[in-house]
Amino acid sequence: AQSVTQPDIHITVSEGASLELRCNYSYGATPYLFWYVQSPGQGLQLLLKYFSGDTLVQGIKGFEAEFKRSQSSFNLRKPSVHWSDAAEYFCAVWYSGGGADGLTFGKGTHLIIQP
């Protein structure tokens, strides 16, 4: 069965510092991978996605992620965080098969920005 692991429940970063959020997935077929952001009281917004091709994908708000098949990882990065980046971040894998398809999400990483 597919699964997504985000090992860091909380991460605190100083404003202006770089950021890396970790995501590991387990899925038997070619993964379709996503990062979503959820601001307080808001729905989820897609930051970026990976389907195929270049393993370094660029997203909105200055985020990027790198797919590493050998490590089953899809880590999210940003070179310099802003206070407005404080939010909950979710990694997800899309699965299909067995009569079902949908997104499986990780538990999320809560990003705190220190001034």
Added chain:
Amino acid sequence: DSGVTQTPKHLITATGQRVTLRCSPRSGDLSVYWYQQSLDQGLQFLIQYYNGEERAKGNILERFSAQQFPDLHSELNLSSLELGDSALYFCASSTSGPPYNEQFFGPGTRLTVL
């Protein structure tokens, strides 16, 4: 603003009751998805409809049901409510099937069961 609307924004009810959550997808989107977000279970996929027909089921309880109407809006019905059903319920829509088409999420309905 994703273009997906959900009503109501908040819902407070008692155990044993039944509630209906409503979702209007983005204009032109044929697929609607329902998700439940709770502290202990995280974000879980419940069910998907495509152009009025059920397409896929995830971790949806038998007490829950959904439908998509001819105008493509969808309703999620939750019955015999329990305390553990308290959660944020999201609706998302996409133009057709995933994964090639991005899912756009609504703001959610927060359900509190007392």
